[in-house]
Amino acid sequence: MISDDDKTRNPSVCIIGAGITGLTAARQLAALGYDVLVLESALNSGGMLSAFNIGDELIEHIYHHIFTSDSEVLGLIDELGLSADMKWYMVKDALFAGGRNYPFSTPLDLLRFHELPLLQRLRTGLTVLKAGRLRDWHELESITAAQWLIDNCGQDAYDKLWKPLLRAKFDQDAEEVSAVWIWNKFKLRGSSRSGGKSIEKLGYLDGSFAKLTEVLLRELDNRGGRILYGYTAMGLTRFTAKNGNRRYRVSSILEDCSSIDFDADAVISTISTRQFANLAISLSLPEDYREKLLSVRYKANICMVLRLRRSLSTWYWNTICDQLPFVVAVEHTNMTGINGYGGHIVYLSRYLDITDEVWTRSDGEIYQSFIAGLEHIYPDFSANDIIDWRLKRSRYAQPVVFRNYSSFMPEMNTPEPGIKLAGMAQIYPEDRGINYAVRLGREAADSIVDYIRGSGQF
């Protein structure tokens, strides 16, 4: 066992969470010779990017794609030697509104969207274009997305198109979400249409994005880093080592209720701010910072993946504007092709508050309601087409970006200098996503290096 006083030892870092953020940070620090330990409460890595075997392939529990402008993750893919697996696809989208499916991939599709008066269709198109060009998001911070969309696109466009979409993502908080969030969506999707293309171009890693986590884990292992599965971090304290150094103790609990403590010179937490606030209770963080931690609200997500004998349609993405049990249907194999999946892959997903009774329904009940919804959208679909299915619940799936979020976002640099917070709530003004998780993982690792260097302990 290494003693605290051993002057020759490397700095040690404990990372909480083996999602893409935690593993990116872990790889970077291990490459610098840090002694890295990752604690993961699940029995596998990847977090929301985790995957399972289906047919001859791996597939994510939750649909994933990236955009052409996602330079951070593309950089990582390159560094990990996976560029040959990065494939780009022109995809077709649709919208289900007023009881029917509308193609919704191109500006012409918007013009043909008869649910809205013509003038509002034109205004909507112009708003999307305008948003793509807007560089300074600060002016949008104090406006709600709802108000901004009504002002720019018109009331009908808001009621029939945007309101269902905001509700789909933010449920009861939809009306309070900041215009910055919707601006970001327009910007991101616009960027994936650049080069004169009116159809969106999306990227997918052949063999699933779990390949990213696999290679990160391999590199971590090669560099002497460790990962422990089934270890849930429950407490975080600071103590002074015999040599006077500031150190941290992460207490973890295992499935059999036993507990184990780990000591480290620094900690990166990649979990939700609310979980972190509970974990760090003994640190007596300043009240204003704790308030920030607790003020972040998160939506949960339920995502079902189905393997089907037949395809549903030619669309990759179908946004559901009508009131149905799910808010998006994603036919993954309309992007990638069938590959070795042994069927057509379709995801059905919805975001919700955990106070919603749907959150506590059994998987079987959710399955029944989702299938009824699917039959409604695609009358040719029958439950007999289903080969198999799975359902994943993510408690902390999406932080709610309220107005003026920058003023109450808990910063990555916590008041405790050796502890960095690097969860989805630390991504702003962009919305959470793999690209920004990679960026944040790198920033957290850099910040740890600065702290260790500045601490004079090594």
Ligand SMILES: Cc1cc2nc3c(=O)[nH]c(=O)nc-3n(C[C@H](O)[C@H](O)[C@H](O)COP(=O)(O)OP(=O)(O)OC[C@H]3O[C@@H](n4cnc5c(N)ncnc54)[C@H](O)[C@@H]3O)c2cc1C
């Ligand atoms: C429905 C949906 C669709 C999405 N689609 C896309 C997409 O198309 N493109 C895209 O770029 N992004 C997408 N995302 C977002 C993307 O999945 C996330 O941004 C990214 O995976 C976040 O990674 P993370 O490491 O920050 O968090 P997570 O993946 O949540 O990782 C955190 C890890 O911490 C672990 N953990 C939690 N508490 C503890 C504890 N106390 N102790 C130890 N471990 C703990 C968790 O088990 C988890 O493994 C989507 C997300 C959802 C919900």
